[in-house]
Amino acid sequence: MMSALSSQPRTPPEAHSNSNAKQPLKDASPVVVPTAKSLSSEPASPQIAARPPPVPKAERPRPTIRSTKAVLSMTPNAMQRLRGLLNSPTPQLIRISVRNKGCAGLSYHLDYVEKPEKFDEVVEQDGVKVLIDSKALFSIIGSEMDWKEDALSSKFVFNNPNIKDACGCGESFTVA
DSSP, rough: OHHHHHHHHHOOOHHHHHHHHHSOOSOOOOOOOOOOTOOOOOOSSOOOSSSOOOOOOOOOOOOOOOSSSSSSSEEEHHHHHHHHHHHHHSSOOEEEEEEEETTEEEEEEEESSSOOOOOOEEEEEEEEEEOOTTTHHHHHTTEEEEEEEEEOOOEEEEETTTEEETTTTSSOOOEO
């Protein structure tokens, strides 16, 4: 038997591959392009092609947040005084802020400004605008602004329901 195998002429492997390269492949299956119908929705079945990505969801408009409690209310006396300031030759807005000062901890601070800063809250009542600093917002929310004049002074006074403690002179306060 050995002799029968050894008697056949041997051809080098390179010659075998060159002869096959010239002839078309007869045993190869044709290339199939998948369609939507040929893909299976079963996760365990083999897939031919990847599924297309999911369609992105449309973005909903963001809801606007409306406060239920007024940030600041103004009395008629305060509004009259603020209108006088706004109708002056150099109209300016008043910006209310809170600073660390006094024996109780916080004190109101009023500034004249030309325009609101980036995070200022604009409070408008009957056409009169007042700006509130974003850092002071939680200390002032729900307050009433009033204008008081007496024999010794004239100033804006704040009636704040959030005050837990105040100093004897009334210049500084603490909120909880």
